[in-house]
Amino acid sequence: MITEDELDALLHEAGGGIAVPAHGPAAILAAAASPTPEPTVVRGRFRFRELALAGVSVAAVVALAVVLVTSSGSSPGVSSFLAANPAARAALGPRLPAAGVPKSTTHGAPAASGGREIIATGTLRLEVTRAALGRDVAQLDALAARFGGYVSAANIAESGTHPGGTIVIAVPAASFSLLIAKAEAIGRVRSLSTTKTDVTAQVVDLGARLTALVDERNQLEVLLGRAGKVSDLLAVENEIEYVQSQIEQIQGEQRTLAAQVSYSSLTVDLAVPRPPHVSSSPNGFSHAWHQAVSGFVNGVKALVAHLGDLLFGVLAFLVAALLVFGLWRGVWPRVRRRIA
Amino acid sequence: MQSWYAPAYRTACLVLSDSSGAEEAVQEAFLRMWRFRDAMPEGDAARPWLYRVVVNSCYSWARKEWVANGRRAPSAALDSVAESSPGPDEVVVSGDRASAMRAALSRLPEPLRVPVVLRYFAGLSEKEIALAIHRRPGTVKSRLHEARRLLGADATLTTFAEGKEGAR
Numbered sequence: 001m002i003t004e005d006e007l008d009a010l011l012h013e014a015g016g017g018i019a020v021p022a023h024g025p026a027a028i029l030a031a032a033a034s035p036t037p038e039p040t041v042v043r044g045r046f047r048f049r050e051l052a053l054a055g056v057s058v059a060a061v062v063a064l065a066v067v068l069v070t071s072s073g074s075s076p077g078v079s080s081f082l083a084a085n086p087a088a089r090a091a092l093g094p095r096l097p098a099a100g101v102p103k104s105t106t107h108g109a110p111a112a113s114g115g116r117e118i119i120a121t122g123t124l125r126l127e128v129t130r131a132a133l134g135r136d137v138a139q140l141d142a143l144a145a146r147f148g149g150y151v152s153a154a155n156i157a158e159s160g161t162h163p164g165g166t167i168v169i170a171v172p173a174a175s176f177s178l179l180i181a182k183a184e185a186i187g188r189v190r191s192l193s194t195t196k197t198d199v200t201a202q203v204v205d206l207g208a209r210l211t212a213l214v215d216e217r218n219q220l221e222v223l224l225g226r227a228g229k230v231s232d233l234l235a236v237e238n239e240i241e242y243v244q245s246q247i248e249q250i251q252g253e254q255r256t257l258a259a260q261v262s263y264s265s266l267t268v269d270l271a272v273p274r275p276p277h278v279s280s281s282p283n284g285f286s287h288a289w290h291q292a293v294s295g296f297v298n299g300v301k302a303l304v305a306h307l308g309d310l311l312f313g314v315l316a317f318l319v320a321a322l323l324v325f326g327l328w329r330g331v332w333p334r335v336r337r338r339i340a
Numbered sequence: 341m342q343s344w345y346a347p348a349y350r351t352a353c354l355v356l357s358d359s360s361g362a363e364e365a366v367q368e369a370f371l372r373m374w375r376f377r378d379a380m381p382e383g384d385a386a387r388p389w390l391y392r393v394v395v396n397s398c399y400s401w402a403r404k405e406w407v408a409n410g411r412r413a414p415s416a417a418l419d420s421v422a423e424s425s426p427g428p429d430e431v432v433v434s435g436d437r438a439s440a441m442r443a444a445l446s447r448l449p450e451p452l453r454v455p456v457v458l459r460y461f462a463g464l465s466e467k468e469i470a471l472a473i474h475r476r477p478g479t480v481k482s483r484l485h486e487a488r489r490l491l492g493a494d495a496t497l498t499t500f501a502e503g504k505e506g507a508r
Contacts, residue, residue, distance in 0.1 A: 002492040004460070010497075011460040014441035015350040021363060025345050028370045333404060 052324045059320035063313035117203045117257070120176050120264040122194035126187035130163050130272045136186050140167050140268055143182050147175035152265065163272040168265055176264035183268055190271070199257060206257070210250045217243045345370075347462065348394050354457045355398045357446035361405065362398075369397035388468040395454055395472060402450075444494040452487040455480050 002010075128136050137156055144151050149171030156165035171179050180192070220240045227233040304311070348369060352362035372393050373380070381389050445453060454473060458464045459480075466484070470477040491497060 002488050002497065004488070007456070007488060007491065008460045010437060010441040011354070011445075011457070014438045014445065015354055015457075015461045017438040018350045018353045018359075020346045020349050024349060024363060024366065027363075028345075028367050031367055032371060032374060 052328050055324050056317075056321050059324075060317050063317045063320075115200075116198055117200045117261050118173070119197045119199055119257075119260045120173060120194065121197075121266070122176070122180060122192065122264070123267045123269065124180065124183055124192050125190040125269040125271065126183070127190050127273055128164075128187040128270050130158075133158050133163060133270065133272060136270060137167065139186050140169060140183065143179060144169045144171060147171040147179050149175070149179070149263065156270070164270045167268045167270070169268065170263040170265045173262055173264045176266070179264075179266055183266065187270065199261065203254070203257060203261075206250055206254050210247060210254070213243055213247045213250065217247065344390065348390070351391065351394055351457055351462055352398050354442070354445060354461055355395065355450075355454055356402065357442070361401050365397040365401040366394065368400065369394045372397065384468075385471065388464060388471040391458055391462055391464060391468075392472040392474075395458070398454075440496045444491055444497050447494065448487055448490060452483050452490065455483045456487045456491075459484055 126136075133156070137154075141151055149169055151167055152170045153168040154165070156167065157163055169179065169183075180194070184192070217240060220236055220243065224233065224236045224240065227236055345366065349362055349366045352365045352369075353359055356362050356365065373390065376393075380386060445456065448456065455469050458469045458472060459466070464472065466477050466480045469475075469480045473480070475483075
């Protein structure tokens, strides 16, 4: 190995032999005094970095919003009550409202809750026994009736390899907390999550749009009375028809919102734990190994099932970040050189 | 600036193995120093800070070259410079120790080259190098050791050393 002294001497010899350009300091002073010096470019780069950061942040927010919206939405395709449980179906069926949307408590406007319009939803995961599954379903149905609500969807399997299922209960917003408290007592609580969304701004906006459209329709109706020519008459009628369709659309949105505000929904997942798997192998190590593999696979399945949306969001975020990074590193230097 | 320019330029030359690149990097470094003069520490910490700015400018220049030259790695750019320098035999014949050292240095990987230049040319201590390159002193120590080992095994320097001993 080369010694430190040798290296010191060699490097001083190597560095000392390098000729220093005489114009170097003057060039720096000229660059510093220039009205459009390098700092302009650097400032631009910082701006681009800020823009890139802002872009990445926006992508992250959008991804998170997508995750939240998709995860808070009701699961599509929830069937009506299971054929395997005719008694429970008979008990629940008649209480289901025909249109699937509860009656509004006011004339189209959502019900107020302390001055705010709040949509409350929740998910309760309960662990129940296989034998008591039918009784638990009946209890949930009774709870819905007791609080003046109804079962909006149910999907229960009492037999088969995966007994259990889901019941969605809608109750008046004032009874939501009581419903949760009572439902928790039915089985062993594995998890509980609730979400409250403030839609006051949306409600106010819909109201304002509706008022403006109604005014517009009234004015058009006045114009309709004054129309002299047939062509004018037809044009005004067309416009009235268009405005009326918009009014009806907003009224529909108001009714839906009012239903969501006045009735809170609780999704109850009933899960029956599987009996412990008994290995046929007498080897204790083999049994433990199989249990570990099975646990790992189940864990991954559960992770994918519950975090699927989140994983999608993370992937979308990574792709967006890579795109921004690629543009920053690949395209921007060339653009900057061309500008320079 | 006059007194600082020459060591900064030579340091950049040794780090980049490219005189025009070193000129650009040092110019950028001095502009940065002026721009961020308020952040310049006082006392003993000033010297590593100045070298840190120079080294960072060298990295920026190498990165720009990397992007501009079809994403060719900086080390490849430095290798091409090293290839143009004289081979071991020519060095022995000409006795150009400085060229031999520069060629050997340009063949070192960049993470090892920078500490070597800062330690044995700029004369910074291991602690000051750690401040300059944002690494722990232990990392600097191990990099310097590895660099000395590689330089000791470098064919150019070895041949030169043997030639020197033979001449004696």
